[in-house]
Amino acid sequence: MIEFSHVSKEYSNGVKGLDDVTLHIGQGEFVAIIGLSGAGKSTLLRSINRMHEITAGTLQVNGTDVASLNGKKLRSFRRGIGMIFQSFHLVGRTTVIKNVLMSKVPAMPFWRVVPGIFTKEEKIDALEALDKVGILEKAYMRADQLSGGQQQRVALARTLAQHPEIILADEPVAALDPVTARQVMGDFAKINKELNITILLNIHHVELALAYAERIIGIRSGKIVFDGKASSVDKAVLAGIYGEEMPEGVEELYEAV
Structure with missing residues (x-):
């Protein structure tokens, strides 16, 4: 499906976003x-749909060399990969359904x-996509009248309307309160199970990663330092990923993990 082979990404200032x-x-x-800020989480995620260009190695998605794509082929490839961000990127003054329908524009x-x-x-x-994330009744409301969690669900519905094989989510719950964040993570888990869509997400909230994802990739200074089942993450694993710079809440997890 997605295959990284000795992939590196070096930025113009010499910083390595990904290292082998x-x-x-x-x-x-x-x-x-998961990992510290600046560890390479977003770089890893965004290299899959070529928002970031890799500088070494090969990256293939369904057997296609991502670096070889240009023009129409690249645009077509990206339509099969949904992308969700921390900010919702909705048009606030228009209706929810029109925001979801925007996913159709590139192919129109x-x-x-x-x-x-x-x-x-x-x-x-579009209405079916809204139903899948539980906000069908909001279809004809203005997007800016919704709560943050509801707006993120609209963004998720818009992505589902693309009928993607892969969804990439870059800190999708960072701007949400704890209760709403769990609800949105539950939506991701439901979609993953029911539609068999591959989901990769970056997340600062380690407790949510362990609660909802099946597999955890830990990245530090551009290198993969852990790759395994969420159930196998323990104190030593978290220490290897975060070192002495543990984010808020991780220490408490030590007693629970």
């Missing part, structure tokens, strides 16, 4: 990437894009 990363992620996995002919003409089938598809 080799790993395989199979279809239908739910993977959480120009004559439909300008006036915003969507087919009945596309509208039904």
Whole structure:
């Protein structure tokens, strides 16, 4: 599915975002990437859809060399990969359903894009995506009238309307309160199980990573320092990932893990 082979990413200032990363992620996995800020979590995630260019090694998705794609082929490839960010990237003054329908625009002919003409089938598809994340009743509300958790669910529904094989989520619950963060993580877990979509997400909240993801990848200074089942993460593993710079809440986990 996703294959990193000795992948490195060096930025123009000489900083290594990734350092000789080799790993395989199979279809239908739910993977959480954890580590300190600046460890390379976002770089790893964003290299998969080529938001970041790797500088060494090879990265393949379903047998396709990502670095070889350009133009239409790259745009088509990216349509199969949903991307969710910490900020929701919604158009606040328009309706929820119209925000979800925006996922259809890249594949639409120009004559439909300008006036915003969507087919009945596309509208039904958008409504079904909203139903999957439990906010169908909000379809005709303005997006800026929703809570933060609801807006993130709209962003997730918009991604689902792409019918992706992979969803990449870059700190999707960082801006949410603890209760809402768990609800959104539950949505990811449900989608992963029911639709068999591969999900990779970066997350600062270690307790949520352990509670919802099946596999944990720990990254430190651009290197993979742990890759295993969430159930196998213990005090020693967390110490290897975070060293002496434990984020808030990790110390408490020591007693629970």
